[in-house]
Each structure stands twice: as C-alpha cells, then as structure tokens.
Amino acid sequence: MLPTFLDASTCHKVIDKVAPTLIDLADISTLGDYKKLGDMIVTVLQECMQQSGNSRGAISDQTKAEIDELLRSKQSLKLEKSMPKEDLHIKQAAALVVKLEGNSLFSSGNIAGAAEKYSEALALCPMKSKKERVVLYSNRAQCYLLLQQPSAAISDATRALCLHSPVNRHAKSLWRRAQAYDMLGFAKESLLDTILFINECSQSNDPDLSLKQNKVPDYAERLVKKQMRAAWLFREAALKHGGVRRAGDASDAAFGQEADDSEWETASESDGENGAATGGEADGETGWKNGGRQEDFCEKS
Incomplete structure (x- = not known):
C-alpha cells in the first residue's frame, strides 16, 4: 500500500480511499520486521498530500482535514516531551x-452523549x-457499535489495538471490531x-475475560x-464428514444453515455439556458481555 503512495503518478488517485485506513494505523510502533511503521505512515501521508496539492486531481477537503489532524497530534506528542510533568498530570x-x-452518560443510556465525552477526553x-x-x-468504539456506526467503531477499535502493547492484543477492542465487521458483512x-x-x-487473568x-x-x-x-x-471437511449435502441430494441442506450447527460442534460443547455456561451479553450481540460496562480509565495490571 505504501509504495502506491510513494509514486507521484498514482498517489492522488488513491489517497482519498486509502488515507483513512492508514491514519488509523499511524500510532502503531513496530509490526514484525517493520520498525517505526507509524512514523513511516505519517511521513508518506504528508508527502502524498503535498504531491496531490500540486497535481490536477486535488485531495478532498475531508482527507486533508484528517491528515492535518494526524500531523497536529504528532506535533503535540513532540511538545509533550518538553512539557513539565505537573502539566501532563x-x-x-x-x-x-x-x-x-x-x-455516567453511557450507564444512563445516553450513548451519543457518552461518545462525545470520550472524544473530549481524547482531546485532553x-x-x-x-x-x-x-x-x-x-x-x-463500543458507543459507535450501539449507535449502528460500524465503520467508526472499526476505526476506533483499530486505533486502540495499534496503541496497545503488545500490538493487536487488546481483547475488548478485538471483540468490538469483530462485531463491527459482522455488521458490515465482512465475515x-x-x-x-x-x-x-x-x-x-x-491467556487473560481478568475475571471478565478469562475462560471459565x-x-x-x-x-x-x-x-x-x-x-x-x-x-x-x-x-471440504464438512462435506467429508457428512455435515453438508452435495447439490442434488434428496436431503440437500444448504451450507451455512442453522440445521448444520451440530457439524460445527466445538471442543467446548462436546467436553463441557455438564459445565456451567459462561455469562452472555446483557446488550445482545452489540454489547460487551458484562452488560455494557465501560473499562477502567487505566488498564488493570
């Protein structure tokens, strides 16, 4: 993706579509063999915006505003390094x-108001x-899920996963992004x-997350x-074991119907029939399993 941005002849053609995804990834530090990947993304976006500004196909105002916001956040990070600790506190x-x-707003059911407060908190x-x-x-991201805004939920969950250490290991953000992808049909x-x-x-020691x-x-x-x-x-495995009928069979069962659930039995079902079921979600498929309760401000150790 980044080589496309580095090419002046193609940059302006793809920046409006690709920039939002790259911006979500800009806080990632290291991914595999890639060091300072986030800094590389920021540099490429900045150069591409400059190139697009001089080309016939100008960058959209929305994309420009999003990149400008990203650049301001990176500048704020540099300024914080020289800021007194008292001011940071x-x-x-x-x-x-x-x-x-x-x-408090989330608990009272004012989801839109809660999302605004989280935005204010992020600015501070x-x-x-x-x-x-x-x-x-x-x-x-949880608020956006409940507000039926899956794309925004994916964006915020991705940013949380990029900031988390280790990268992509924040369980609640993974679950929220999984639900958002589901809402968009990205199976x-x-x-x-x-x-x-x-x-x-x-692998979690958190009682809200650990497997019972x-x-x-x-x-x-x-x-x-x-x-x-x-x-x-x-x-193919389901066909081999009889879980899916081939086309034309008298008892044809379409792959993916609820009737085939028995063929998708997991170890937890077969080994734990007499065990206590884990807690479900009070808010259904879009809520967190503990009834929508938001996390503590700081991660538990």
Whole structure:
C-alpha cells in the first residue's frame, strides 16, 4: 500500500480511499520486521498530500482535514516531551474527569452523549498516555457499535489495538471490531478478530475475560460459527464428514444453515455439556458481555 503512495503518478488517485485506513494505523510502533511503521505512515501521508496539492486531481477537503489532524497530534506528542510533568498530570486528570462523565452518560443510556465525552477526553489526554487512550478509543468504539456506526467503531477499535502493547492484543477492542465487521458483512475479518479475541481470553487473568472451565464464551462461539458458514471455511471437511449435502441430494441442506450447527460442534460443547455456561451479553450481540460496562480509565495490571 505504501509504495502506491510513494509514486507521484498514482498517489492522488488513491489517497482519498486509502488515507483513512492508514491514519488509523499511524500510532502503531513496530509490526514484525517493520520498525517505526507509524512514523513511516505519517511521513508518506504528508508527502502524498503535498504531491496531490500540486497535481490536477486535488485531495478532498475531508482527507486533508484528517491528515492535518494526524500531523497536529504528532506535533503535540513532540511538545509533550518538553512539557513539565505537573502539566501532563493536570491534562491526564482533566481527561479522567471527562471520561467518568462519559461513563455516567453511557450507564444512563445516553450513548451519543457518552461518545462525545470520550472524544473530549481524547482531546485532553496526553498523547504519551497510551494505556488511557487505548481505553478511551475502545469505549468510544463500543458507543459507535450501539449507535449502528460500524465503520467508526472499526476505526476506533483499530486505533486502540495499534496503541496497545503488545500490538493487536487488546481483547475488548478485538471483540468490538469483530462485531463491527459482522455488521458490515465482512465475515473473514470478523472471524479472525473473534479467534484472536478468544485466544486473548484464554491467556487473560481478568475475571471478565478469562475462560471459565476452558469453555469458549457462548457469544463468541456463535459468531465463529456464523462467520465460518458465511465465509464457507472448512467446507471440504464438512462435506467429508457428512455435515453438508452435495447439490442434488434428496436431503440437500444448504451450507451455512442453522440445521448444520451440530457439524460445527466445538471442543467446548462436546467436553463441557455438564459445565456451567459462561455469562452472555446483557446488550445482545452489540454489547460487551458484562452488560455494557465501560473499562477502567487505566488498564488493570
């Protein structure tokens, strides 16, 4: 993707479509063998905007505003390095107050108001306070889910995952992004995030996340089954074991119907029939399993 931006002849043709995704990834530090990947993204976006400004196909005002906002945030990070610690603590405390106001609005059912408060808190929160910003982005992603704005939820969840250390390991953001992808019909993306979420739960010491009796949570299991059917993954294995009837069979069963659930039985179902079921989500498929409660301002150790 980045080489396309570096090419002056193609940059202006793709920047409006690709820039929002790259902006969401701009806070990532290291990914595999790529060091300072976020800084590279910022530099490429800045150069591409300059090139597009001099070309016939000008960059849209919205994309320009988003890139300008990103550049301002990076400048703020540089300024914070020379800022007295007392001033940083004041900003962080102010962000905490506004964040708690957002939590209160969320609990009372004012989801739109809560999202606005989380936005205000993000504007106040120091750029270097990554743990706090992870929670704020993830909380706002939850609001966008409930407001039926999946694209915005994906953006915020992605930003939270990029800021988190290690990268892409924040369980609640993975689950929220999985649901947002599901709302948009992106089965494979939703399935991948759900599997990553389950993996994080299996390693978590958080009682809200850890797997009970090594059983995959019911709500996550349902989404895995749904996306496996939608993406037609493991179809050949299902055919081999009789879970899917071939076209033309008298008892033809379409792949992906609820009638095939028995063929997608997981280890948690077969091994834990007598075990206690894990808690479901009070808010249904779009809510967090603990009834929509937002996270603490700082991550628990």
